[in-house]
Every structure is written in C-alpha cells, then in structure tokens.
Amino acid sequence: FGLLYFGGLTLNQMTFGGLALGVGLIVDNAIVVLESIVRRREEQGDSKVEASGTGTREVAGAIVASTLTTCVIFLPVVFARTTSGALFQALALVVVFALGCSLFVALTLVPMLAARFLQLHPRKRGERSSTGQTFQRLEGWYTERLRRLLGRRGLVFSVTGGLVLLALALWQLIPVELAPQTDADEIDIELEMARGTNIAVVRTLVDELEDRVREVVPAKDIHLFSTEIRGDNAAVELKLAPQEQRTLTSSELADLVRREVDGRVPGGELDVEAPQGLWMLNRVFSSGGGGNAIDLELRGWEIDTADRVANEVRHRVQRLPGITDVRISRREGQPEQRLVLDRERISHLGLSVREVGRTLLANVAGLEAGRFRQGGDEFPITVRLRPEDRLTANDLDGVALRTPAGSIVPLSSLVERQRARGPVEISRVDGQRVTYVTANLESGVALGDAVQRVRTELDDLILPAGFSILYGGQYEEQLAARRDFTVAIVLALLLVYMIMAAQFERFIDPLIVMLSVPMALVGVVPALLLTGTTLNIQSVMGLVMLIGIVVNNAIVLVDAINLQRRERKMDVPAAVVEGARLRLRPILMTTATTVLGLVPLALGLGVGGEIQGALARVVVGGLLASTLVTLVLI
Numbered sequence: 001f002g003l004l005y006f007g008g009l010t011l012n013q014m015t016f017g018g019l020a021l022g023v024g025l026i027v028d029n030a031i032v033v034l035e036s037i038v039r040r041r042e043e044q045g046d047s048k049v050e051a052s053g054t055g056t057r058e059v060a061g062a063i064v065a066s067t068l069t070t071c072v073i074f075l076p077v078v079f080a081r082t083t084s085g086a087l088f089q090a091l092a093l094v095v096v097f098a099l100g101c102s103l104f105v106a107l108t109l110v111p112m113l114a115a116r117f118l119q120l121h122p123r124k125r126g127e128r129s130s131t132g133q134t135f136q137r138l139e140g141w142y143t144e145r146l147r148r149l150l151g152r153r154g155l156v157f158s159v160t161g162g163l164v165l166l167a168l169a170l171w172q173l174i175p176v177e178l179a180p181q182t183d184a185d186e187i188d189i190e191l192e193m194a195r196g197t198n199i200a201v202v203r204t205l206v207d208e209l210e211d212r213v214r215e216v217v218p219a220k221d222i223h224l225f226s227t228e229i230r231g232d233n234a235a236v237e238l239k240l241a242p243q244e245q246r247t248l249t250s251s252e253l254a255d256l257v258r259r260e261v262d263g264r265v266p267g268g269e270l271d272v273e274a275p276q277g278l279w280m281l282n283r284v285f286s287s288g289g290g291g292n293a294i295d296l297e298l299r300g301w302e303i304d305t306a307d308r309v310a311n312e313v314r315h316r317v318q319r320l321p322g323i324t325d326v327r328i329s330r331r332e333g334q335p336e337q338r339l340v341l342d343r344e345r346i347s348h349l350g351l352s353v354r355e356v357g358r359t360l361l362a363n364v365a366g367l368e369a370g371r372f373r374q375g376g377d378e379f380p381i382t383v384r385l386r387p388e389d390r391l392t393a394n395d396l397d398g399v400a401l402r403t404p405a406g407s408i409v410p411l412s413s414l415v416e417r418q419r420a421r422g423p424v425e426i427s428r429v430d431g432q433r434v435t436y437v438t439a440n441l442e443s444g445v446a447l448g449d450a451v452q453r454v455r456t457e458l459d460d461l462i463l464p465a466g467f468s469i470l471y472g473g474q475y476e477e478q479l480a481a482r483r484d485f486t487v488a489i490v491l492a493l494l495l496v497y498m499i500m501a502a503q504f505e506r507f508i509d510p511l512i513v514m515l516s517v518p519m520a521l522v523g524v525v526p527a528l529l530l531t532g533t534t535l536n537i538q539s540v541m542g543l544v545m546l547i548g549i550v551v552n553n554a555i556v557l558v559d560a561i562n563l564q565r566r567e568r569k570m571d572v573p574a575a576v577v578e579g580a581r582l583r584l585r586p587i588l589m590t591t592a593t594t595v596l597g598l599v600p601l602a603l604g605l606g607v608g609g610e611i612q613g614a615l616a617r618v619v620v621g622g623l624l625a626s627t628l629v630t631l632v633l634i
Helices: 002-006 013-025 028-044 048-072 083-087 089-107 109-117 130-150 153-171 199-216 250-261 279-285 303-317 343-348 353-364 393-398 447-458 473-504 508-514 516-531 537-567 572-603 609-633
Strands: 186-193 222-230 233-240 268-273 294-299 323-328 334-341 367-374 377-383 400-402 408-410 415-422 427-429 432-441 468-472
Touching (some): 013 572, 028 048, 048 089, 089 109, 130 153, 268 323, 294 303, 294 473, 303 323, 323 447, 353 393, 447 473, 468 473, 473 508, 537 572, 572 609
Antiparallel strands (some): 334 415, 367 377, 427 432
C-alpha cells in the first residue's frame, strides 16, 4: 500500500489483482528459509543462532534467484506499448514490489526471529511429531520412486514429452478472445429509424418496445429503466439488479430480449448489447465508435459500390451462428435535389460551368455586392433572391443567364434536376473512405471463433477493384496484444535464463531448470478446457507469469543438488536423490501456499471476479502440473 500511495496508483481491478497474487507468492521465500532453519535445528542439532545463520545461507542464493526470475518477467510488460499491455503495468509494479519486500524479510527478519523465538529442539533418531512422521514417510516413498526412475530415464522423457505434445494438440481447442466475458449489470438497446421519421412515431415505437422488454425481463431483475429519443433514433437502457440477485447473466438476458424484439419494430433496426466488464475498452478498440465485438472495415472510394458490397457482407455475416445485430455504419442518406449540368450545351452557348455555378450561388446563397459603413461599423451587403422566390428547386427554373452572344437562356435548359439521397457522413481512415459493418456476439461465443467464421464466409467474396476488407476493433487489438505478449514471453525466457546462469555460474544447469517451463502447459490446457476459460489477455498474462514462477521450484531443487555435490562430495545420482529429499517439503509447501492463495481468485467470485479469474486459473493449473513433473524430470 505504500507503493500505491507514493506511486500515485489507485485501488482498482489490476492493483487488487496484484495484491491477491502477492498473497500466495510473498510467503514462499520465508517458507524456504524457515524450513531450512528447522531442518538444521532438528536433524543437525545446531543451536538456534547457528541454525538460523547456516540454514539461511544455504538457501539464500536460491531464493534470490527465484525472486529475480519472478520479477524480471514483468519488465517486458512494463514497457508494452499496446493498450492491453498497459493494463498490467499497475499489477506488475504491485507484484514486483511485494516480492522485493518478501525477499528482504526472508533474508533478515525471518532468521532473526527464528534465532530468538524458535521453540524447536534437536530430535533424537525416530523422534518426530505426527506431521513430521507423515512427511518422513512421504520423503521415503518419494526417494525410493526417484531411485527407480533414475534408471529408467527413457520412460520419464517419453511420458513427459507425450504429455507436452498432447497439451499442444489440445491447445487448438481453446477459444480465443480479447478480454474475459463478465457481467456489467446493464443492457443497452439502440433503435435506429429511417431518416426523417416523425418524433411522435418514434415515441410510439419506443413505448411498444419498452412494453415488450418488460415482458421478457423479470421486474425484480430491473433496477432502473430509462429511454431517450434523439430525433429519428432512440435508446433504451436497463440497469439491472446486482448479479447475485439475478438468476441470469446480463448476456443471457440480452439474448432473450434480442429474440423477443427482433423484427418487431417496423422500419427500424435494433441493436441489443450487454456491455462486458471491460466495456469501456471495447468502445475504445471499436473502429465504429460503439462497443460492438466485430468491426469490419470496408475501404473503397465509390459510395454506391461500398453500400452494395456492405449489404452483401451484412447478408452473409448475419446468417452465421452466434453473431447478431449486424449493422452498416452508413445510414440512408438525406433527401436532396441534384442539379446536373449539361456541359455540352453550356459549352455550345459559349458559357462556362463556373459562370453557371456562380449564377446559382448568387441567386440562392447570395453574393457580396458591397459594404455599408456607419459609425465605425461595417456591414456586408448580400444580394440574392427573396425567400419566397427560392423555396424549392422549381423556383430556380426562372433564373436567366446571358450568353456572350447577348441572348437570354433560362437555367432550366442547362441543368437536369434529379432526386437523390446524399450521405450523412463520410468516414475516412488513412485518407480512405471506409464503411463499417459491425456485429455483436451471443452469450458464450468467443471473439476469435466468430472472426474465423466471418473470414471463412467472406473468403469467396469478390470485391470490386479498389476495395478491401480489414478486421479492426477488438480483433485488431487482440492481434496487437498477441504480438506484444509473444515478445514478452521470449524476453522473459531470455531474462530468466540469464539470471539463472549468473546464479549457477554454468550454462547447462539453467537449461535443465528451463525444462520445467513447457511442463506448465500440461496443467494450463486442462485447466482452461475444464473451466471453460478462453485464451485472452488475462490468461496470456498468466502464462507470462508462469515462466518466472514455475522455475522457482526447479531452482531450489538444482541448488540443493549442487550443494550436495560441492560440500558433501557426492556423485550425481546420490546428490540428486538427497537434494530432492531435502527440498521436497519446501517445494510442496510453497506450491500449496501459492495455489491456495489463488483459489479464491480462480473461482471468480463477486462482481468483476471473472476478470482476474482467468489469470489465476492459468497459474494454478500450470504450477500444479509443473511441480509434480519437476520433482521427477528435473
């Protein structure tokens, strides 16, 4: 909290998530140090002061390296440039600061308190508590199995390799999206009528729409109901009761409302949306300016051609399962009268298009004929037709032009009037005209799956020359976040390896430890599939964190093996067995504390709990699997 206060950070979803993650991680260093002190006191018979000093010294290098490996994985995230990466900067700062404090406490306060207040005494052979006897039997069972497996290395490598390959094969089954789907206690309904619709008609349709919505959504689920009419558009907003007081989520209620009102408003288009937990970011990412999940950018110059292609795209997309509320951004244009000049006749009479246009401008908008000055003030004098003489386009027929030959020609003989509709607005991206085709997703449909269906459906669509379709909005940010996190994972692996190489002063030992990283996938994939969690920015952040977390147990184990070889001059097999026996208890304890600390977060309880739930499930699944495999493979 000191970091939050002096760093100008606020308590929000990300900082609270960092605090929740830190609860399980900050005690790991203290557990390793305290377990080493206790073992020295009980088994070696050292005094409390000697046990505290020697026990801490034996594991100091390992816990420093393990803490640094966890901290450095956040460096690429801190410097991320995408919006998604910037979300985790506060979380990274909180976790790194908490781990730094825990390392300081584990190396200073814990040994001091143990030397002063530790109540354990050296035990005689066979004298142990019931818990100690349980751990002793577990250590004996583990040691015996490990000796057997050391002689069957081919089997160990085959099984672990098969598990990793199976995890990679199942990875393709995990849905992909930008952010986890959450409940925002709100449903927005947008009604769009034809241009020029009378406001009284819109009011009547909104009242009918409100009655239909109230029939679908139970009254106890509605906290506030509001309507707004904006010319020929209208909006209906439902503020729902808290999630724990409802039987259905906001997405499920939105699906019910959508099915009830779809096609029930004559001449109108409806857009029913249940904003997700990161709905404000969805609006930021949305190219069309709304909060729609899918944004297709149709780029091309000709407006009529763009409208035709956009309608074809809309027709194809709206028949796909799981995709609803398909709309085109460009609405029906405003009615207008177009005067098309007969350039050939104008040229034949010796006139120019500029002269005809100037005459029209003078009669309709007026031209400045001079200025009137009075008392230091100056007023422009504009000459044009009287208001009653320029009410309609027909009034311009009587406007006359004089040709160079001196004859008088009526304007009606030089222009052709056409009734048409002009665009209300023209959107541009990078200088190109763009038409947006947007859509929402039904409850439970992942963004990546929906975009893949759209791509498949539009593969055979032949676009006119000069036209192209781009996938923007959330999907564009999803791709950018994927690139950012891919770079973050690669950099994290390199940084972790460099720290371990400095710790072990070898290049081979870090590679052995790094074998625990792919083992995390053995637990991550089943955790995501069994809980129905998608691959999103939260779960990918969990993967990045796992790189630094899962190697901690392997670092402690390899450090203990090296200690046995260095100080007790054991050969490799004996050092492996003895080091694994000594570090079995702290590895199981630190894994248990981290997992138990993340269980409440993984359950996703409470409002907004789903946001951090994906990250916690990835860490829990990956840590459990990598720990079990590490105790044998490493």
